[in-house]
Amino acid sequence: xxxxxxxxxxxxxxxxxxxxxxxxxxxxxxxxxxxxxxxxxxxxxxxxxxxxxxxxxxxxxxxxxxxxxxxxxxxxxxxxxxxxxxxxxxxxxxxxxxxxxxxxxxxxxxxxxxxx
Numbered sequence: 001x002x003x004x005x006x007x008x009x010x011x012x013x014x015x016x017x018x019x020x021x022x023x024x025x026x027x028x029x030x031x032x033x034x035x036x037x038x039x040x041x042x043x044x045x046x047x048x049x050x051x052x053x054x055x056x057x058x059x060x061x062x063x064x065x066x067x068x069x070x071x072x073x074x075x076x077x078x079x080x081x082x083x084x085x086x087x088x089x090x091x092x093x094x095x096x097x098x099x100x101x102x103x104x105x106x107x108x109x110x111x112x113x114x115x116x
């Protein structure tokens with residue numbers, strides 16, 4: 001069974017940065033596309049970006065230019081780095097692994113709060 005566990009969230013000051021981790025167990029994550037999503041209170045879940053099995057990353061417009069997604073394959077871990085954080089980046093952040101076209105698994109999420 002595939003499991004994803006996010007960590008690294010917390011309280012960050014505006015203009016600061018964060019690094020989130022998503023540890024994958026049960027599968028070799030390097031074979032699969034993986035994604036970072038977030039959900040702010042009262043809003044729909046939003047795609048931050050994704051990384052292909054070939055390690056090609058793409059990003060959504062709200063975070064483009066200030067986010068980086070990468071993998072550490074020996075650690076079977078996905079990462080997200082975001083800089084120049086704003087209040088509107090406050091959300092629960094999730095990672096997702098796409099096992100097939102119709103099957104995926106989500107982590108439990110990690111809360112990020114941007115506030116002074």
